[in-house]
Amino acid sequence: MGEHTDYIVEMKNCRKVFPGVVAVNDVSLSLRRGEVHALIGENGAGKSTIMKILAGILPLDGGEILYEGEPFSPKNPLQVLEKGISMIPQELDLVPDMSVWENIYCGQEKTTKLGVINKKVMIAETQKIFDELGIQISPLSKIYKLSVAQMQMVTIVKAIAFDADVIIMDEPTSAITDREVAHLFEVIAKLKNQQKAIVYISHKMDEIFQIADMITVMRDGCHIVTKKASELTREEVIHHMVGRDLSNMYTKDGARTEEFDPEEVLLEVNGLSKEGQFEDISFDLKRGEILGVSGLMGAGRTEVMETIFGLRKADKGTIRIKGRDVRVKNPGIAIRRGLAFVSEDRKLYGLNLSGTIKTNITMAYLSQILLGGLIIQFKKERSVVDDLMGQLKVKATSRETVVNNLSGGNQQKVIIAKWLMGEPDIFIMDEPTRGIDIGAKAEIYKIMDTLAKRGKSIIMISSEMPELLGMSDRVIVMHEGRITGKFTREECNQEILMTCSVGGNVDGN
């Protein structure tokens, strides 16, 4: 083993070509022990790709990799794991029906001399690592009973149990709350002390400056800059990422493009309750308003909104849409009443990934372009789709492009386009900018603003405080299934939101 200052991994002039596109172009990257190296870039910048090369998931097309100074050409993920490099993917691949310790030792089970699984040792080892890192999960509990953050921890421990020296984390905080993030960072700090080299892929600027020692920015498959975190500012990093200045991301002003009555109440929710999920939820939504919904994971925000959209059933309470009581038994009814729903999980609830942009956009309101209520009018469909793609600036070679091949931001635009086709009045957007890059985020904000100016109302669930404060006219905060605060844009700040999110009281409202 080399000294601590030596590079454990050196990637030199690496290149990866996909059909028709250079995903990684001549990128060099070096990792040291005991150092957190943040890899930043917009979606499609090539950061995940280059890490997948290191993890042996993708083959290298050019350049070389040195591991502790020796040439290393990873052929498959197992070989890489054995070498001590472990990648924690964005989508956690744990077996839900197996227990924590079984998952951690899955593929490297310890056995007794007779070749029988040695359960006792593995449980004890798991407990030992948990104790070292201050993780409070029972090694015996089943995975499906854990929260997303806990699963994240299990995946990290799995990497450690494989005796990894290099741990790659791909957007580890995309689905966990701030408090859980803090815990994750404590764990990362401990790993750092154990002289592990850590690669941290993320979009979130706050986190990166909190945790990274080194920062590498990638853009369009190219290496842009590598510097010590202390030598870079937030603005510089953003500038490197987008290649342009983004000082004003949140576009929000009062100007309206269409005449409407801003006092008209479009949606009124009264005393909505569901045993064990949320209780006594009441709020209203005015025309042309963006209503932010703040709260921690598990506060019941998504559940409330899914109930309003007819994806779940409430025990009690009423939903009034445009002055009429509506029993929303299924999404079809909600859609007919003018609601639209942009889910927090694009791939699971938003898109037909194997379908084209065109079929995705016309999925919800196909009836509008039918001849005789039966036959699709293809010409009309094409013009509707082209129009919406133009309005929302969906970047793709054609409307026939398969949605799976689009970046996260463009996928999100396709979903919004789908709803726009029906000109609904009320948009429910659950984490509308999750997992999309900064440039696309700004575009989504702009779209939301345009919609509000046109008299559409938006309910935006978000876990990102700056986004909530920047975009909302009013904010409601939820904690453990109840509304713990309602604020106007002027009354609101990060502290107030955080206090209410953890169940505290704020005077004045």
Next chain:
Amino acid sequence: METSKISIGRILSKYGMYIAFGVLFIALSVFSPVFLTATNIINILRQISVIGIMAVGMTFVIATGGIDLSVGAVMALSGVISTSLVRGDSAVPLIASLLAGIAVGIACGAFSGIFISKLNVPEFIATLATMTMTRGICYVYTDGRPITGFRDDYKFIGTGSLGVIPIPIIIYLCIVLLGIFFLNFTKFGRHVLAVGGNEKASIVSGINSARIKFVCYVISGFTSAIAGIVLAARTQTGQPVAGEGYELDAITAVVIGGASLSGGSGSVLGAVVGMLIIGVMTNGLDLLNVSSYYQKVIKGIIILVAVLSDRAKKK
């Protein structure tokens, strides 16, 4: 991440099955003097028509991500019920017996459909149960004996022809055109592919996915019934054992035609090409005096090649 470049490799993988079919066709035309005669071509088409008709319904089911194992048994039941009504000098009008056969097929499809869409029984299990029960009912109804001696007007459906074209081929063509119409040109077809591509997303978009799936099994029951009637008429017997194993042939045709068993893709035209490849290959090997034992081996290879080229296409 995409490209507008057109490479030979892409064309090959995209139209691989059509090209393979062309090559096979030309090769057989060269090697066998009999192959490219009108009689032989019509013969091939007539042979594939029965399973081909079922494959159209199967395309809808597979496009939703489902599977229908009951088609072989359903076709047998439709065959025996409809033929039993027009035996000897029965006064039952032909159309009534045909409608009875079709109604039975639709009922079987609806039966599977209810279990799958309303009670969330896995497709494989639900249709396996329907298959087993339907086959049992065939035996109970016929006491295990084939139904013979039915009227000529019924037999005409299988043996007659319009000009030079046999009726089964015409029926096949009609079903194919209907299938293409509904899958490619209507809201229903679009919704079928949406449900198969991502059922949860389709529900959020307001699509009643349970109803779509239900209807697809009804369609499959319908096409199985038509196939059962054609087969009984052509073989001039209502066999309770008819169609044993046909479900796998129908699935094979759909898969060779480029459909993914996980749903969201599939085309009726693809299923026709899949059927043609199987039919032409079987016929060609017969003409070249290759034992039917080998034919099965080759069919298996074709399935693998088809699926592999489909994989390559998606990468």
